[in-house]
Amino acid sequence: MLDNLQLLFVYAPVMNVQMLLDGIFIGAVFALAAYGLALVWGVMNVKNLAQGDFVIMGGYIAFTAHNLGIHPIFALPFIAIVMFLYGLVVYQLVIKRVIDNDMFVSLLATFGLSLFMQQVMNLIYGPEVQTVDSHMYIMTMFDDFVTVPTVKIVSLALAAVFATAIVIFMTRSRMGQAIRATAQDARAARVLGIDTNKVYMFTFALNSAICGIAGVLVSMIWVLQPFYGIVYSLRTFAIVTAAGLGNLPGVITMSFILGWVEQYAGIIAGAEWQIAAAVFVLIGVLSWRQVQMRRQRQVVR
């Protein structure tokens, strides 16, 4: 561990550049999926355990497009629409029936949905690992030491564009305002004439589309496998829990922090601590929250 620190800060400080960059790129992809989850969780109080499987599904659609000779980036709008429609169907069939029930029903339902999606993807695409080649240039810096694939920069830009678009949509559009109103108080929104069922449906479909976009980026940066969704589910849950619901800047910051923590833990403590470190961050944030809340509770008393 000590020699790793030495390596990092004394012998090869350039490594830090690579790691900070990688952390940002990883964080950007997580941020998209995590914001979708925060939306569904905050508006409908549904904890979507199938979040990661939506991401992988988007990736597999990109893989199909790639096999048909369409570059995944050009297929992106189409994939978002397909995933949006899929979200509508899933909402009508499953989610609609669990919204008003307690937490465990929604957890069970989305867990079932997750298993179902995994098996269907396994039947269609088989259990092998698949990748999509973006055919993009790889930039190098510092005498080939730091490498930055263009596809990661494009992903970062796309993630930023979509995050901005979502914020504008949420604050300016009628539907965005309705979603926010429903999240604040569903009953009051209903009294004021908002069709909350429609809002829920739209929110879930929007989340599905966001996951699909994240999936396209995942397919070009990492690998796809039908049973791989759990990785993304776990990380998005960690990010949203730590950042808080309905807090887009928080979600983005937390995603970057998670990306960096993973990278540095991987170097300093070894790769086996990479994901564990992300969970430690979550525990740290939750403990800190407890301390904060206790102070507030005392004031109320």
Add this chain to the structure above:
Amino acid sequence: MYKKYSIAAGAALAVGLAGMVAPAVAKVEGDTIVIGSSLSLTGKYSTNGFHTQKGYDFAVKRINDTGGVKVGGKSYKLKVVYYDDESTPSRASQLTERLVKQDGVDYMLGPYSTTMTKAVAPVTEKYKVPMVEAEGASRSLFTQGYKYMFAVLSTSEYYLAPVLDLIAQRAKAGWKSPSDLRIGMAFENDGFSLDVRAGVLDVAKKYGMKIVIDDKLPADLSDMSATLTKFKALKPDILLVSGHSKGAATAARQIEEMKINASAISITHCEAAKVHVKFPKSANGILCPTQWLTNLPNSEPIFGDAQKYDADFKKAYPEYNTGIPYQTAQASAAVLVFKDAFERANSFDRDKVRDALSATDMNTFYGPIKFSEAGNNIAKPMFYRQIQADGSYKNIVSHEDMTLPRKVSY
């Protein structure tokens, strides 16, 4: 009128019950020897499950066509009863229990993967059913004291260790001293890969090679850029990675992305991950361990040599024209071992067959087979193939066949 029907119904029920009580399949039915197998035909192991099944079927058909199994002067045919274990260990052990207790099967062919074999072996052991397995390579399978399980393949600690022997021989032949070689390695944190790692540690120690990176990858990690960044800073000569096809795909993708320039790279399961197709640049020069090569000289009367097996199999299953996975070849070899054992035991008694299996010492197209006390094959080494610039695989017999240091341009 009603009475007549009820008698008929009663009779039908009685016949049905009798059918259920008697085992549906006996161990030897007339002139057919029935062998059971629970294979992963759906779920995450299904691809290799099918490769295994084709290997079994091909060998069974060939043996039946060439005179069958001769026991007590009579010729018997082989038949395999399959169940689908859905890639779930608990299902595999249930199905094995069912094969033995309900279907009355007395001999078993192994399932696919170490995980499944671990679930099946305690059951076959409990009922003293001899099992020849071809797809469970983990060292840990052979430390349990199982007496009825035999494996035709080389165990996991030999997956990457021999490549260090090859590299050391090359180093001695005028490259550099083996003790100057430095290794960076990353292994998935599961039973199989940690066995691979144990084998590597032994050989590295033997030559005094220095291990500068020794990372364990979590099972659900799709990003090893931290390990590779460290690799770039420390610049070891050799990169070793083991993490099934997922690990191989991730490694190949990120080796290319990060322009890693190691003199030697060896990765397990790189053929299964098709790295030569997906990442032709970084795949160039990667050494892939394999259980079987198509140019092995060993020959036997049923299949001939490896080349003939390769040609005949492709004729029977044209969908394998691009190459036969070693999983298929070793499955066929397992059936050969059973035939040989039945004939030497000259009996269908389970224990006699078990003793005959234990005394196996034969040459097959798959390589020599001789079992240790623990049941693993100690006669066959692991082989290597090196990916060439054009994406083809070159068989490596001695260190002179290797391109080392590997020549890459990203």
